[in-house]
Amino acid sequence: xxxxxxxxxxxxxxxxxxxxxxxxxxxxxxxxxxxxxxxxxxxxxxxxxxxxxxxxxxxxxxxxxxxxxxxxxxxxxxxxxxxxxxxxxxxxxxxxxxxxxxxxxxxxxxxxxxxxxxxxxxxxxxxxxxxxxxxxxxxxxxxxxx
Numbered sequence: 001x002x003x004x005x006x007x008x009x010x011x012x013x014x015x016x017x018x019x020x021x022x023x024x025x026x027x028x029x030x031x032x033x034x035x036x037x038x039x040x041x042x043x044x045x046x047x048x049x050x051x052x053x054x055x056x057x058x059x060x061x062x063x064x065x066x067x068x069x070x071x072x073x074x075x076x077x078x079x080x081x082x083x084x085x086x087x088x089x090x091x092x093x094x095x096x097x098x099x100x101x102x103x104x105x106x107x108x109x110x111x112x113x114x115x116x117x118x119x120x121x122x123x124x125x126x127x128x129x130x131x132x133x134x135x136x137x138x139x140x141x142x143x144x145x146x
Contacts, residue, residue: 031121032047032054032095032102032119032121032127033047033048033049033054034046034047034144034145035047035059035144035145036056036127036142036143036144036145037062037142037143037144037145038140038142039140039141039142040063041062041063042061042062042063043058043059043060043061043062043063044058044059044060044062044145045057045058045059045091045092045142046059047092047095047119050090050093053093053094053095053096053104054092054095054096054102054104055090055092055093055094055095055104056090056091056092056095057088057089057090057091057092058086058087058088058089058091058109059088060087061087065086069087070085070087071085071086071087072084072085072086073085073086073089073109073112075109075110075111075112076109076112077112077113086109089109090107091106091107091108091109092104092105092106092107092117092119092129093105093106093107095117095119100120100121101118101119101120102118102119102120103116103117103118103119104117104119105117106129106131108131115131115132115133116131116132116133117129117130117131117132118130118132118137122141124144125143125144126141126142126143126144127141127142127143127144128140128141128142129141129142
């Protein structure tokens with residue numbers, strides 16, 4: 001009876017799925033990517049890769065906006081953007097990691113203003129989102145949607 005041993009390459013390839021099984025959930029658990037419920041509990045923001053940076057889009061309304069689900073970006077200072085629908089629109093843009101903080105910009109459709117922003121993971125299910133003017137920042141705690 002002859003027993004054939006697998007080649008080192010086959011053994012290495014066979015171990016890849018096991019390696020990903022151990023690393024992927026940990027990385028996903030510590031990621032800002034995913035669906036987040038805003039502090040006001042009025043919307044879910046989906047944070048995902050957008051080209052070379054990360055962005056967050058209004059994914060779902062939890063409270064119907066004043067002008068219905070087709071609410072337009074009526075407060076935007078750029079008149080050419082006022083006809084765009086808020087649902088699906090990016091409100092977090094250009095985010096890039098800087099150690100444990102992600103830095104980018106946040107757009108507030110209620111005021112039509114854009115602010116410098118920082119996002120950091122507080123725990124697996126809590127995200128701190130800050131909007132800043134100069135050195136003054138206001139923060140919100142977002143909760144991971146399940």
